[in-house]
Amino acid sequence: MSAKTVSRxxxxxxxxxxxxxxxxxxxxxxxxxxxxxxxxxLRHGGVSSAVGFVLGDLTxxxxxxxxxxxxxxxxxxxxxxxxxxxxxxxxxxxxxxxxLLAQRVRALVLVPxxxxxxxxxxxxxxxxxxxxxxxxxxNLLADSVVLDNREGTAEAVRAxxxxxxxxxxxxxxxxxxxxxxxxxxxxxxxxxxxxxxxSSAWERLDDxxxxxxxxxxxxxxxxxxxxxxxxxxxxxASAALVRALxxxxxxxxxxxxxxxxxxxxxxxxxxxxDTREIGRAAARRVLERLADPxxxxxxxxxxxxxxxxxxxxxxxxxxS
Amino acid sequence: MSAKTVSRxxxxxxxxxxxxxxxxxxxxxxxxxxxxxxxxxLRHGGVSSAVGFVLGDLTxxxxxxxxxxxxxxxxxxxxxxxxxxxxxxxxxxxxxxxxLLAQRVRALVLVPxxxxxxxxxxxxxxxxxxxxxxxxxxNLLADSVVLDNREGTAEAVRAxxxxxxxxxxxxxxxxxxxxxxxxxxxxxxxxxxxxxxxSSAWERLDDxxxxxxxxxxxxxxxxxxxxxxxxxxxxxASAALVRALxxxxxxxxxxxxxxxxxxxxxxxxxxxxDTREIGRAAARRVLERLADPxxxxxxxxxxxxxxxxxxxxxxxxxxS
DNA sequence: TTGTAAGCGTTATCAT
DNA sequence: ATGATAACGCTTACAA
Numbered sequence: 148m149s150a151k152t153v154s155r156x157x158x159x160x161x162x163x164x165x166x167x168x169x170x171x172x173x174x175x176x177x178x179x180x181x182x183x184x185x186x187x188x189l190r191h192g193g194v195s196s197a198v199g200f201v202l203g204d205l206t207x208x209x210x211x212x213x214x215x216x217x218x219x220x221x222x223x224x225x226x227x228x229x230x231x232x233x234x235x236x237x238x239x240x241x242x243x244x245x246x247l248l249a250q251r252v253r254a255l256v257l258v259p260x261x262x263x264x265x266x267x268x269x270x271x272x273x274x275x276x277x278x279x280x281x282x283x284x285x286n287l288l289a290d291s292v293v294l295d296n297r298e299g300t301a302e303a304v305r306a307x308x309x310x311x312x313x314x315x316x317x318x319x320x321x322x323x324x325x326x327x328x329x330x331x332x333x334x335x336x337x338x339x340x341x342x343x344x345x346s347s348a349w350e351r352l353d354d355x356x357x358x359x360x361x362x363x364x365x366x367x368x369x370x371x372x373x374x375x376x377x378x379x380x381x382x383x384a385s386a387a388l389v390r391a392l393x394x395x396x397x398x399x400x401x402x403x404x405x406x407x408x409x410x411x412x413x414x415x416x417x418x419x420x421d422t423r424e425i426g427r428a429a430a431r432r433v434l435e436r437l438a439d440p441x442x443x444x445x446x447x448x449x450x451x452x453x454x455x456x457x458x459x460x461x462x463x464x465x466x467s
Numbered sequence: 468m469s470a471k472t473v474s475r476x477x478x479x480x481x482x483x484x485x486x487x488x489x490x491x492x493x494x495x496x497x498x499x500x501x502x503x504x505x506x507x508x509l510r511h512g513g514v515s516s517a518v519g520f521v522l523g524d525l526t527x528x529x530x531x532x533x534x535x536x537x538x539x540x541x542x543x544x545x546x547x548x549x550x551x552x553x554x555x556x557x558x559x560x561x562x563x564x565x566x567l568l569a570q571r572v573r574a575l576v577l578v579p580x581x582x583x584x585x586x587x588x589x590x591x592x593x594x595x596x597x598x599x600x601x602x603x604x605x606n607l608l609a610d611s612v613v614l615d616n617r618e619g620t621a622e623a624v625r626a627x628x629x630x631x632x633x634x635x636x637x638x639x640x641x642x643x644x645x646x647x648x649x650x651x652x653x654x655x656x657x658x659x660x661x662x663x664x665x666s667s668a669w670e671r672l673d674d675x676x677x678x679x680x681x682x683x684x685x686x687x688x689x690x691x692x693x694x695x696x697x698x699x700x701x702x703x704a705s706a707a708l709v710r711a712l713x714x715x716x717x718x719x720x721x722x723x724x725x726x727x728x729x730x731x732x733x734x735x736x737x738x739x740x741d742t743r744e745i746g747r748a749a750a751r752r753v754l755e756r757l758a759d760p761x762x763x764x765x766x767x768x769x770x771x772x773x774x775x776x777x778x779x780x781x782x783x784x785x786x787s
Numbered sequence: 788t789t790g791t792a793a794g795c796g797t798t799a800t801c802a803t
Numbered sequence: 804a805t806g807a808t809a810a811c812g813c814t815t816a817c818a819a
Binding site: 470471473474475477478502503504505506507508509510511 | 795796797798799
Binding site: 179181182183185186188189194205212218219227228232234243247248249251269270386390407409411412 | 505
């Protein structure tokens with residue numbers, strides 16, 4: 148009963164007599180034996196069967212929904228997920244990615260926060276697939292899975308302009324540059340479609356001044372010709388709006404990017420999307436990239452859709 | 468320049484001349500060389516430097532906050548975290564735990580969902596620490612980290628009785644048996660302290676009847692002598708209460724177990740706790756158990772505290 | 788159907 | 804300060 152025979156029992160080989168197999172399985176159970184995947188992976192070219200996932204802000208449930216989707220999809224293909232966090236410290240990104248690469252993860256999925264991912268270029272060329280989530284990588288030919296941010300806000304704004312709104316504010320809590328810029332662009336684009344070309348008075352973005360987003364909401368509404376509607380650029384801004392205005396405010400229309408808990412209880416209309424699908428799509432990119440290491444980067448765009456709950460379907464208050 | 472010399476550069480050995488070290492580091496950078504942790508771990512007794520975390524319900528943000536705390540604490544000690552999910556399928560638990568053990572995780576942390584974890588007993592005896600979260604294991608001498616559920620609801624009820632409430636309802640969405648029983652026990656205990664010995668008319672628990680929790684909330688309030696206050700047993704029940712009653716309902720007092728997003732906007736008083744601390748505590752149990760494999764199981768209890776936001780500080784409406 | 792030898796990349800031991 | 808050798812537990816190639 149050599150090691151090789153035992154190995155055959157566990158690697159799905161058929162060349163084992165039923166009797167031998169049974170005896171081996173018995174002994175294994177008795178000794179709590181379990182094949183050592185470390186050794187197996189080492190033998191198989193020194194590459195593990197885990198995929199590394201680097202994410203930044205652990206307090207944002209968004210990323211965990213992504214992680215959940217990714218884990219499920221990977222598990223169906225015999226891969227596991229190693230999760231690490233950078234706590235939004237750009238300097239940590241390269242270090243934790245390095246740790247994962249040293250663990251010989253099969254692929255690397257990351258939410259980029261550093262301003263440059265070129266440090267991954269050599270690894271990628273050596274055959275480790277890299278997929279970014281939520282935004283594209285900088286200086287790296289990686290696959291990516293991002294939301295259709297631009298179309299998301301554009302759709303929200305269009306729904307409002309169709310109701311007659313023209314003075315529509317855009318308020319966003321500090322967010323990363325990319326999603327921020329895209330969502331803002333969609334907002335402006337949809338306004339331009341109805342002839343509004345200057346919305347600067349209604350935009351309240353990442354406040355360098357350190358003002359809170361709640362203050363920004365109140366501020367944008369406090370002007371001679373106040374907006375009749377508000378679009379929030381992310382769920383943190385939506386929460387700020389709820390806090391600033393109180394739950395029941397029916398003289399103002401608003402739509403938020405990102406769905407959130409109890410938004411239905413508030414009648415809060417939002418631009419939603421399938422968060423877990425982002426993770427599943429990333430996992431699929433990993434699998435396809437492993438099958439076909441060459442080829443140009445693939446960029447997947449996850450669609451958004453408007454969820455009408457009341458707050459976004461109100462026409463402008465008497466004025467017009 | 469033998470393999471051993473290169474190894475010395477990376478395992479923190481001092482017996483390398485500055486010159487050799489420099490040459491090796493140069494070559495490593497040029498060739499994108501990185502020590503293979505799989506091989507290292509194999510050499511070190513075939514045990515990896517990852518800790519496995521098995522969780523059930525991926526849609527519950529609670530577990531991800533736990534995961535976040537755990538990951539941070541482990542990372543500080545050079546360990547990584549492999550995350551897997553069972554999707555609340557008890558039958559999956561043993562399978563995914565087995566996968567992790569085959570990967571030779573240094574320890575196993577799990578949120579038990581199966582009715583029996585005895586299948587882990589041999590592994591634990593062989594030296595793999597096992598820590599359960601949120602509830603104790605069944606038939607397994609594992610360490611555990613749980614909330615002080617009983618004291619949590621007791622404190623909530625006491626705050627209400629102090630205001631004069633006596634008819635206090637307890638509503639809970641389906642939850643696992645253990646936390647459920649503990650929270651209910653705390654509720655009854657605190658009621659007994661003020662002489663209320665039969666609360667059965669005010670308890671609406673896991674409804675086998677398939678009624679929704681929202682219906683249960685309305686139902687418990689719809690009786691001849693209705694409760695003047697409600698305690699919800701988990702965040703899902705709190706959400707149901709908000710949906711059933713609407714955001715502004717100030718003729719009823721209520722306190723919910725588990726904090727939730729925008730609870731402050733609702734003025735919803737809750738029994739809160741440090742979710743990430745649960746994960747950190749689990750990581751610390753792992754580390755201590757690795758240092759001292761023997762010894763009786765240690766059970767850590769995470770304290771809860773009442774967060775007053777208005778809804779729980781209202782005295783009974785005129786009746787009394 | 789089963790076994791032998793070699794090697795995956797690292798490190799402990801024991802030279803030099 | 805550096806290197807040769809063997810070994811961690813597995814699997815591929817090649818016998819038997």
